[in-house]
Amino acid sequence: VAAKALVLPALLLSVVGLRALRSAGFLSSRRAYRAALRSQGTSKLDGPRLAATVADEADAPIAGSVREGLAVILPNQKQGASFQEAFYNPVMVFNRDLAMVALAAFSELRQEEAKAANGGVQAETADAGLSVLDAFAATGLRSLRYALELPDCVQRIVANDCDPDAVRHIQRNAEHNGLKDRIEVSCEDAMRMHELGPFDVIEIDPFGSASLYLDSAVRAVADGGLLAVTSTDGRVLCGSDPDRSLAWYGGRAIRGRGYTKEVGLRLLLQKVATCASRHGCTIEPLASLWIDYYARVYVRIHRRSAEIPEVPQKSVVHQCIRCDSFFLSRAEDMGDQLGDLRERATSSSGPPGVGPRCPECGGAFVMAGPFFRGPTWQRAFVERMIAICKERRIRGVTSWRKVEGILAALSGEVLEAPL
Numbered sequence: 001v002a003a004k005a006l007v008l009p010a011l012l013l014s015v016v017g018l019r020a021l022r023s024a025g026f027l028s029s030r031r032a033y034r035a036a037l038r039s040q041g042t043s044k045l046d047g048p049r050l051a052a053t054v055a056d057e058a059d060a061p062i063a064g065s066v067r068e069g070l071a072v073i074l075p076n077q078k079q080g081a082s083f084q085e086a087f088y089n090p091v092m093v094f095n096r097d098l099a100m101v102a103l104a105a106f107s108e109l110r111q112e113e114a115k116a117a118n119g120g121v122q123a124e125t126a127d128a129g130l131s132v133l134d135a136f137a138a139t140g141l142r143s144l145r146y147a148l149e150l151p152d153c154v155q156r157i158v159a160n161d162c163d164p165d166a167v168r169h170i171q172r173n174a175e176h177n178g179l180k181d182r183i184e185v186s187c188e189d190a191m192r193m194h195e196l197g198p199f200d201v202i203e204i205d206p207f208g209s210a211s212l213y214l215d216s217a218v219r220a221v222a223d224g225g226l227l228a229v230t231s232t233d234g235r236v237l238c239g240s241d242p243d244r245s246l247a248w249y250g251g252r253a254i255r256g257r258g259y260t261k262e263v264g265l266r267l268l269l270q271k272v273a274t275c276a277s278r279h280g281c282t283i284e285p286l287a288s289l290w291i292d293y294y295a296r297v298y299v300r301i302h303r304r305s306a307e308i309p310e311v312p313q314k315s316v317v318h319q320c321i322r323c324d325s326f327f328l329s330r331a332e333d334m335g336d337q338l339g340d341l342r343e344r345a346t347s348s349s350g351p352p353g354v355g356p357r358c359p360e361c362g363g364a365f366v367m368a369g370p371f372f373r374g375p376t377w378q379r380a381f382v383e384r385m386i387a388i389c390k391e392r393r394i395r396g397v398t399s400w401r402k403v404e405g406i407l408a409a410l411s412g413e414v415l416e417a418p419l
Contacts (some may be wrong), residue, residue: 068093069100069396071144073173076165087139095205095296096142097397098406099228100149102287102298103130103201104394105384106226107153110200113224129155130200133220135190135213137161140170140183142203147182149396158196160186194219205230210268211248215275223303226286227272232294237264239368242345250274252345254319254368257326259419261290263317266371266418268295270314273372280304287385288376289406297376314370315418316341318351322363327351328418331370341367375415382411 064075066088076087107130115121130153134143137159146154159170167187174183188196190206190213197220204210204217210231217227231237236245239255246252249267254260265288273283284300314331329351347365350356357364388394389404397403 068096068141069145069398070148071141071173071177071396073139073141073144074169074176076139076169088141091292094291094399094402095230095294096145097399098289098291098296098403099142099203100145100394100397101385101388101403102226102228103132103146103150104153104388105381106130106201106286106298107150108384109381110224129153131156131158131198131222132201132203133158133160133193133196133199134203135160135193135217136204136206137170137185138166140173140185142205143170143183144173144177144179145396147179148177149394156184157182158184158186158199160188160190160193160196162187162189191216193217196220198222199225201226201228203228207232209233209236209248211271214272215278218272218275218279218281218301221301223301225301227297227299227301229268229272229297229299230294231268234264234293234295237261237267237295239263242368251314251369251371252341252367254317254345254366257319258324259317259326261295262376262419263368263371265290265295265297265376266373267369268297269299269372269376270370272297272299276301284378285372285374285376286378286381287407287410289410291406298381313373315373316367316369316371317419318347318354318365318367320358320361320363321366323358323361325358325360326419327354327365330373341369373418377410377413377415379411379415382407386411 062074066073068088073088110130132143132146132154134140134146134157137143138161140159143157143159147157159174161167161170164187167185170183170185171180174180174185186196190204193202193213194216199220200222202217202221202225204213204227206213208231210229214227214229217229221227233248235241236248237253238260239245239253242252242254245267249271251267251270253267254263257263269283269285269288276283280303282302282304284302286298286300288297289295316329316331316334317326318329319326333352345366345368347367348356350365386404386407389400389407392400
């Protein structure tokens with residue numbers, strides 16, 4: 001009886017896990033699952049380990065290869081080292097699926113703009129596709145998926161990584177996927193990506209904070225181009241290390257509030273806006289999302305002209321330490337308090353027009369910011385992405401429902417009201 005009680009839950013978990021992995025695109029058959037178990041000498045595999053050892057037997061026969069979307073990445077082969085499994089983070093499948101949808105939407109937008117500029121006539125030129133730089137390519141998986149799943153949207157792809165072993169791995173993966181002549185591979189420091197540009201789209205997905213690379217990215221992107229930025233330093237952006245957020249993003253984060261992650265997104269956008277302003281540009285956020293443990297923003301960069309308005313000014317939030325009341329202040333109205341914010345989080349005089357004490361409970365205030373005050377997304381662009389999700393236009397994307405769901409939630413946000 002005890003043995004049956006243990007076997008039944010294990011069987012159910014195995015079936016549920018198999019179905020979930022098959023629906024996510026990791027498994028193509030039960031035979032592949034059993035082959036993976038035999039290759040690992042075990043009776044069960046967790047998700048990441050399974051994803052790193054299972055690929056479709058017909059399409060990816062090499063042990064240790066990984067299939068995602070229409071692309072297959074091979075196991076790593078470092079010089080002087082034995083066989084290794086491919087570096088792969090299945091948690092970021094959603095991030096890459098979202099990137100496919102965003103790039104397709106941006107390609108449509110650019111084509112419509114080109115048509116309007118050409119008097120309503122669709123321009124049929126050789127350079128109609130987008131040029132894309134994947135600044136932190138690692139295995140090159142994102143670049144492979146761009147080339148395979150969006151062939152009509154992308155004309156040129158540069159997969160860059162500063163690690164020579166990674167570059168060799170990208171070259172092997174490109175050749176394995178039949179993209180040797182389609183994907184250019186470079187081995188450059190991402191802080192010098194402006195020397196490779198200009199590009200219509202630049203992907204920035206480093207390990208940790210993206211703040212160090214934004215200045216070079218702004219210089220490398222073409223006028224009207226798109227920066228797609230992932231920053232995985234959630235601890236900093238969510239206020240666990242406010243001094244570091246001040247050093248990296250120019251503003252102090254706050255923790256433990258319902259709007260904490262939005263402040264983190266706005267700090268990241270403010271950093272992009274600051275870098276853009278330094279080079280005579282303005283920003284237009286198209287979509288800004290907090291996903292699991294990281295921030296993901298899509299920001300358009302415009303060379304400044306009379307038709308493009310200045311970047312919206314910065315804001316600071318004053319949060320009561322006793323209750324949930326908070327007040328937003330324009331940074332330009334704060335005077336000396338803005339300088340105090342760089343020294344300490346506490347507010348001695350409180351929000352302008354309110355005073356040093358909370359009118360609801362009499363508590364003192366702490367401050368966060370300054371951060372980007374303008375809209376963090378554009379309704380027309382998000383609706384364009386949702387339409388692509390509803391029509392399932394891209395082969396290879398597996399997390400359609402999750403992408404559509406998070407975009408629907410974003411479209412329900414109040415656009416004009418920060419926090």
